[in-house]
Amino acid sequence: MKKIINDPTTIVADALRGMALAHPGLLRITEDPAVVARADAPVRGKVAIVSGGGSGHEPLHGGFVGPGMLDAACPGAVFTSPTPDQVQAAVTQVDGGAGVLLVVKNYTGDVLNFETAAELVAADGIDVRTVVIDDDVAVRDSTWTAGRRGVGGTVLLEKIVGAAAESGADLDTCERLARAVVGNVRSMGIALTAPTVPHVGEPSFTLAEDEMEVGIGIHGEPGRSREPLADADAIVAALLDPILDDLPFAEKSRVLLFTNSMGGTPLLELYLAHGIAERMLAERGITVERRLVGPFITSLEMQGMSLTLLRLDDELTALWDAPVRTAALRWGA
Template sequence: MKKLLNQVETYVDDLLEGMVAAHSALRRIPGTQVLVRAAKGNKVALVSGGGSGHEPAHGGYVGSGMLDGAVAGEVFTAPTPDQILAAIQAVDSGAGVLLVIKNYTGDILNFEMAAELASAEGIQVEQVVVDDDVAVDGSTYTVGRRGIAGTVFVHKIAGAAAEAGQPLAVVKAIAERVIANVHSMGMALCPCTVPASGQPSFQLADDEIEIGIGIHGEPGTHREPLRAASEIVDTLFEHIWASAGLASGDKVAVLLNGLGATPQSELYIANRRLRALLTARNLDVHKTFVGEFMTSLEMAGFSISILKLDEELKRLLDAPANTPAWKS
């Protein structure tokens, strides 16, 4: 294993300290793996999180217009309930807290436990579960569809609603509307290596690709021979189209997400084909985001997320945001 680290045991602590050192708008709660805004807001607060290794998610989305707090577990490991509770306590201003959870069994159990503890303290807590991955209906980590890069759209749009002063029930309803309308799928050219294991999460031959991977290094639905980028995009898009219920004339936002080791040039090559497919189906592309938004350590590959927009979701997507990883 060849990685830039000091000790495996301090991997998460070191990365969090490095983030705080780079971004003055972030503050780490002492004794925790929680990042919050340096300035607390007087509004509904959003908290998300999960295992580390997905950077810039989730700490990179803490800031104006998006999250108020992010909880980092160990690499690909759900954060513990006490850490999540510390985040809820730190960001609550009396207006309530919305938890944005990706659909993985450990995340759901621990976030729900923390929500119960916070509610016992008199904090109003609601939660939503993101399940945008159309590749699987149950896997190593979850029952039902996994939450992957489409979660970033939930952070952005629900965060904008909270920033605008909407009450907790409204922010939750908007988040649920995003979840119902975002669909994603990914692929890998090569696996990643979790520092604690020191071994690749799966093996691929030089001429193989993995279709339908998750974001924790888990294998996908099947393997195929390596093909042209356009053909790979076709495969992912057709799965999304079959699940998303899109129709000619729909307005959409697109997020083409690198998984950690894919050159920007290759992401744009993939996006070239994706735009052609969207145009051929007469979809109105409002915005396209290309880059690394939710990674899987150094996995090479990408995912596509397509969000169907209505006028309110469009306005909230366009609203200002200022975080380390998203500025608009």
């Protein structure tokens, strides 16, 4: 294992200290429990958007904290759910009196711990709602989840609902929009290599040089199948076809296409794959109106990629275009 670390047991805390120094004025980071909050939180009269999950998927979630996106994120240990006390502390830090929306990826630990935290803060009189994202079409159940996994669609959900909250939308509206995104977004990923969790010290699984894992999860969970390594056209088709089959992206559909690196795939290859995906969608009469390309929800250094399609309408498009100012995503601000 080759990594730029001192002690595997303190890697998250050490990284958070560096993150705080890198983004003064934007983020406020506490260590016990670990919470990444926007520096001006709480914003009075604004719905607070809170998310979180295991570390190792950076920039998710801490990189998306700031005006126009998340109010706070709870970073767990690497590939490990944040604890209920983390979520409770995050909610308490950023509650501005208009309620709190929790965005939770569909992993068993995340769901249970966020539910526990929601019960605790509700007992304190905070109006809290929870929306679970489950956009991965690769598998229906896995060792990590009951139902589909939450993957790349999380980024799009956090941006859209964060923009709504920033504009002054109430909690009911933010929840409605979050559920609209969940109902209209689908993703699938592929791995060429495995990630190495620092405290484990060896790859999560083994792939031969001529193999790829189709439908991989963001923690290195198994996918649909292990296949011979294929060229870029075949890889993109293997990701797009199940997405298009799962949710009717009919001819003349308007979509946002998110082409994501799992951490180890360079932009040279990612842009190549994105171009192929745009071409294949155009051949089906599907209009790509918005795009996001880059490493935005990763799995440490895993080589691989995922594709996410969100079916757009005018409301979702306007919220996607709205200003955002975070460490990892920034435009119009």
